[in-house]
Each structure stands twice: as C-alpha cells, then as structure tokens.
Amino acid sequence: MSQTRRGIAVAALGMVVFASGCATRGQLRDQRSALELERTERLAGDQRLAADVDRMGSDMNQMASNVDRLRMDLAAMDTDFGAKLTQLEEGLQLSVPVHFGFDEFAVRPQAAPVLDRFAQLVLRHYPDATITVEGFTDPAGSESYNRQLAERRAKSVRDALVSRGIPASQLRAVGYGSQRLVVPNAAGSAFGAELNRRVVFVIETPAGTTLSAVTSR
Secondary structure: OOHHHHHHHHHHHHHHHHHHHHHHHHHHHHHHHHHHHHHHHHHHHHHHHHHHHHHHHHHHHHHHHHHHHHHHHHHHHHHHHOOEEEEEOOEEEEEEOOOOOOOOOOOOHHHHHHHHHHHHHHHHHOOOOEEEEEEOOOOOOOHHHHHHHHHHHHHHHHHHHHOOOOOHHHEEEEEOOOOOOOOOOOOOOOOOHHHHOOEEEEEEOOOOOOEEEEEEO
C-alpha cells in the first residue's frame, strides 16, 4: 500500500472512531436526559401522593369533628327537650315531645323550640338528605279519615320546617293514620292517646348508606 493510501485509511479510521465517540456521547446525553425526566416525574408523583395523604388526613379529621358535633347536638336535644335516642339497625331514632290535640293538625306553639332545633340539626348535618315527614293519629275514627288527618299533620310539620330554612324539595309528607300506635287502643282523651298523635321524621342520605329516624311524639 502506498503512503498516500495508508494516510487516507488512517484518516478514515480516525473519522469512524470520532463518529463512534460522538454517537456514544450522544447516547449518554440521551440516557442522562431520560433519567433526569424519570427522576422529575417520580418526585412529582411523590409530591402528589403526599398531598393526597395530607388531604385524606384532613378529611378524616373533619369527618371526626362532624361526628362529634352531631353527638353534641343530639345530647343537647336530650338535655333541653328530654329527647330519647334509640339505635336501630337502619340508623337511629330520636323521640322528641311534639304532640297534636284530638282531631287537630295545626302545629302547637310549644312545639316551635323542638322544630327549631330539629331544623338546625338537618341543615347542619343532613343538608342533602331526603326527609319524609310521617303523620300518625290515635285509633279514634275511621281508617280513611285517620289517614287524611295524619297527612294533614305531616304537611303542617313539613311547612313548619320549610319556614325554618329546609328546602321544600328536600321534604315529603305521608299520612299513616293509626298505624304503629305508641299506646295501643288509647284514643281521644284516654291516657297516652296524645302519644299516638305524632309525626315521625325519617332522614335518608342520598347514598342510602345512613338512614336516621327522628321521632316526634
């Protein structure tokens, strides 16, 4: 091989080595960039996870606080009005002193403080719940008349709750007549008859997971 050809071959080999070195450095740069991107994404993911954990902890603390507040409100109704709390399989039941006169459906003035407190309870703890106001009578009178009277009582109480800030769309009124008597056979002026003349508030959450009943007798 002539000296000229040998020089050309050496130069070509040098260019190949140089090009290979450039390719290697380029690959290293690409790898470093990929690693840096992966590291950045991992850090961002860790930060999002930490934020989610903090938010979950805050939500749990708020939920615990709300439950404590509900217990306090129920205890206050017991203290102030002699309300009786009963835990049922489907929720809870609270008996509060709201009664009706014989053959009457108007809400008595003395029931106002209890209805005020119940409305506050709903607005504070069950703002999205559906509330059914169930009306009842004592066994005096025919079944059809008692159903009508019971429905009038339920509607009167429903209207009283609407006037206290609960949306009408959140309330339903149903009359059940003399069903589910508190004092069997007690009617008119008989002892215990007034306990049969009552309404019952059934509170159901939209998800259907919590059913609470507040009974006013």
